[in-house]
Amino acid sequence: MRPTGPLHLGNLHGALANWKNMQDDYECFFFIADWHALTTDYDATEPIKANIHAVFLDWLSVGLSPEKCTLFVQSHQKEHAELFLLLSMITPLPWLERNPTYKEQMDQLKTRDLTTFGFLGYPVLQAADIIIYKANGVPVGIDQAPHVELTREIARRFNHFYGDVFPIPDTILTETSKVLGLDRRKMSKSYENAIFLSDSPDEIRQKVAQMITDPQRARKADPGNPDICNVFSFHKLYSAEETPPRIDSECRKAQIGCVECKKLMAESLVEALAPIREKRSYYETRPEMVTEIMQTGNEHANRVARETMKDVREAVGI
Ligand code: SF4
Secondary structure: OOOOOOOEHHHHHHHHHHHHHHHHHOOOEEEEOHHHHHHHHOOOOOOHHHHHHHHHHHHHHHOOOOOOOEEEEHHHOHHHHHHHHHHHHHOOHHHHHOOHHHHHHHHHOOOOOOOOHHHHOHHHHHHHHHHOOOOOEEEEOHHHHHHHHHHHHHHHHHHHHHOOOOOOOEEEEOOOOOOEOOOOOEOOHHHOOOOEOOOOHHHHHHHHHOOOOOOOOOOOOOOOOHHHOHHHHHHHHHOOOOHHHHHHHHHHOOOOOHHHHHHHHHHHHHHHOHHHHHHHHHHHOOHHHHHHHHHHHHHHHHHHHHHHHHHHHHHHOO
8 A cells, every 4th residue: 555645434435344354364464655655755765664654553543453463664675676677677667658548647736746767667676576575366456457567577587587486466456435435426635535543523524515416416405316315325334233224214305304313323433443443542642652563573574585585586596
């Protein structure tokens, strides 16, 4: 995960909830990809350190456990850079040029100069990040699947030249988040439409009050359509089981107004996020504990990465 700032409900439902389940069944490595942040924001590095801390706190708050998985920071593992260099030698340029995200971001991020070697080559760094832990699988949403495919191709090519060092990692497809932002666009920090895991109860209430509901419903007397209402999607996720069917019926008969409906939902959301807030305040008051967890994770990741690099150097013959 890139350290782009505090995490929001979209991150929770798109990745973190799934990671939390996976840590019980798999040996997991989760890292903060600070080098990757440089591929697009190389001229704005100032917030990266604070963002690493914010993301790490969010991880611990949602229940990623240093007892169960390895949590670490990419730039503390110099071996990723060494493997990236070696993989760069064998990765054909057209594989990178046809990467759909590369073309898409070049089109979308017009304000930045992305004609850099680092930006073109970031899928190679991703491949190094993954295979250095001899990963068997990578949990990603459908939009990231082409990157894992590229990693698989690069790992196969390495094995073809130098012998079977790396397992070929599977794509573990995870459901994309159904949670939309306040304005019904994808929830994103850059759209300023996000509810953050670190928001206070009052911030949550204020944000929910701004949420766009069924756009066809102008007055309370008009029947609404919960099927197209973002507030209703939140009710389904966060409110007690009996609430969504009741809202569904009352909304369609214009028996409940959107203001009241949002207030109800905001309280459900505030309550559902309470355990996350509690954990966060626990860790916030113990910064030395957070640093220690990060260090332990970094050291464990480093032991594994160093072992892999011994195999890699031997295989390549340097
Ligand atoms: S009453 Fe609730 S579900 Fe119906 S449109 Fe308003 S906010 Fe949405």
